[in-house]
Amino acid sequence: DIQMTQSPSSLSASVGDRVTITCRASQTINNYLNWYQQKPGKAPKLLIYGASILQSGVPSRFSGSGSGTDFTLTIASLEPEDFATYYCQQSYITLSLTFGGGTRVEIK
């Protein structure tokens, strides 16, 4: 299995802050990397696919970058509704899709 490691596991930030979350794969996955947002008690929501392609309807303050083993999700200016847990997911090995452990973004 490809292991996906996210850092940090949690962070505290204020509205308006720029937030960066990192996801590292245990082997190269090219750009087969997706990002999801999950709020408490809700299903995950797709934000970014193919490492950098913004899903339709997702605000442009979200962006993704990276290729190979290292990827980032950036929130340019944190809004109150962005406090949630974020997960990366690799799809390079299609019969063994794996998620990162999650990054919880909390209000400072």
Add this chain to the structure above:
Amino acid sequence: EVQLVQSGVEVKKPGESLKISCQASGYSFSNYWIGWVRQMPGKGLEWMGFIYPGDSDTKYSPSFQGQVTISADKSISTAYLQWSRLQASDTAIYYCARQYSSTFYQFDFWGQGSLVTVSS
């Protein structure tokens, strides 16, 4: 509007069987893979497997192979996840999700989740 509506809360005893459902609407059910994802209490997301309803081709995560069965009935646009003998460790929320493309395997629409509690 694409929607995935899952069956509700289940409370079962160890050793019992269970089948939960995920009914799709708003798109051509037969033409998109549907995946299942487990979330244990307070934990992250785990991919279990997916099915292509058009021909019932099914793929399982090695971690879940032999532990669950994924199926679909395209006549009623519904996918299923079933267990023959539940264990306490199956307690979790189970999500179904549509897989949009065969390139990036992103899950673009999700059901609301089915909470399964297994306790004696």
